[in-house]
Amino acid sequence: MEHGGRGECALAPATGAAVGGVPYGGRVRVPRSAAVNGHEPVTTSDDAALATPAAAGRRGKVEAPTGRFADETRLGLVRRARRMYRSLIVAFPDAHCELDFGNPLELAVATILSAQCTDVRVNLTTPALFARYPDARAYAEADRTELEELIRPTGFYRNKANSLIGLGQALLEKFDGEVPRTLEELVRLPGIGRKTANVILGNAFDVPGITVDTHFSRLVQRWGWTTEDDPVKIEHAVGALIERKDWTMLSHRVIFHGRRVCHARKPACGVCVLAKDCPSFGAGPTDPATAAALVKGPEAPHLLELVGR
């Protein structure tokens, strides 16, 4: 089956895994009111999300939210997280993997190349690469010098060439040249960590997965969705808040928001659609005119229109 994507997956090989049935225990605090911060309750079929403690662990290095979010119940957190996700759907209806690919192998290769490299540059590099190496055997039998030259613009090209040749060999030897469809099998392949595996599962095989990259980590910490700083623990925590069917698109939308609005240094708080639900409002300029100038990307007019600019 052919799969296509346009992309900004932002996927440096690292950690992160699709997580289901997170075994958190703990007492559920009963909220005083069904409404949280004046917003309507979330209707959910995911009772497991409500049966877990307010934060999926407080042992990380990130500070817990303060102010009006300090006493948030588990139920309140789940409602707020899902309300924020609904806002992200409106903000980024077309969020997607921004790496270009036509099949699972191409996505795996593009993802490996995206480590420490922009998706734009990867997308400029991969057309010639995909044409020259159409299948796993081609990578397995690649002339290293030629392969390195083709992928040199993406940086770290020697290590990446090792990964691609190793990937081709492993796919040939263990999977008949096909990219496997399970996390357990994917993470055993050269160059593929849990984060990359989740991207492949979510975008090539439609298996829900949470991709925890630098943007995702920063944002969910700012939002007080978790205090963890370990990618796998972050994934567990977020997976317990948001319904599994939404995990892949949540990842895209959070990353889109991180790249366009909630920047690491100067988040555009003054024009952010999540402002009312964000414990970190004020981390960046709150003056709308100043904040508006910080919004990036082709969605900027739409994003500003949503907040009345």
Ligand code: SF4
């Ligand atoms: S209010 Fe500021 S810190 Fe919070 S999500 Fe928006 S841009 Fe990021």
